[in-house]
Amino acid sequence: MTDVSDRDTRLDDDHPTARNYDRATVEAVGKLTEALETLEVARGHLYQFHRMTGTTDFAVGEAVDLLREAGHDDLADRIARELVGRNVLPGRWTFQVVEDFDDTYYQPFRAFERQARELTGGERHLLEAELKRERRSRGVAGHEATPDEQVR
Structure with a gap:
């Protein structure tokens, strides 16, 4: 375990200190930024859903062709009419869901998170920068303050 006296509390060049602002702010x-990061993951899943649903629809189209080739025209016709190109929600394909999510x-x-960061000089990840200052060990490889710092 690293002695507390070995902790680097100096400021990194890459991030201003959170100590310049009140801790509550x-x-x-930081919490709003954390929430945005979670939302970014959710948005990625939504885009994945969009892509996978489109891929599914094209696979169903191929299945319709194969059913026809196998002589199952009635089922192929019904799937082609009722399932291929079907809305995933009333009146919406997934691109519309994605667009509505993005706009709404x-x-x-994102705009509110950016506005909130103005309270801390517009800087990103101040809380994490403070954690890095508090938790990294001075002079230990893999604990450099910046990419330019070299530990020997």
């Missing part, structure tokens, strides 16, 4: 902005929730969320 830094924590609040994602873009406003």
Whole structure:
């Protein structure tokens, strides 16, 4: 275990210190940024759903062709008519869901997070930068403050 005296509490060049702002504000902005990071993952899953649903629809189209080749025209016709190109929600394909999500929730969320960061000088990840300062061990390889710092 590293002695507390070996902890590097100096400022990194890459990030201003959170100590320049009140702790409650830094924590609040950090929490909003954390929420945005979670939303980014959710958005990625939504885009994955969009892509996978489209891939599914094209596979169903291929299955329809194969059913026809196998002589099952009635089932192929019904699937082609009722399932191929079907809305995933009333009146919507997934691209519309993605667009509505982006316009209705994602873009406003990003704007509020950016606005909240103005309370801390517009800097990103101040809370994490403080954690790095507190938790890294001075002079230990793999604990450099910046990519330019070299530990020997």
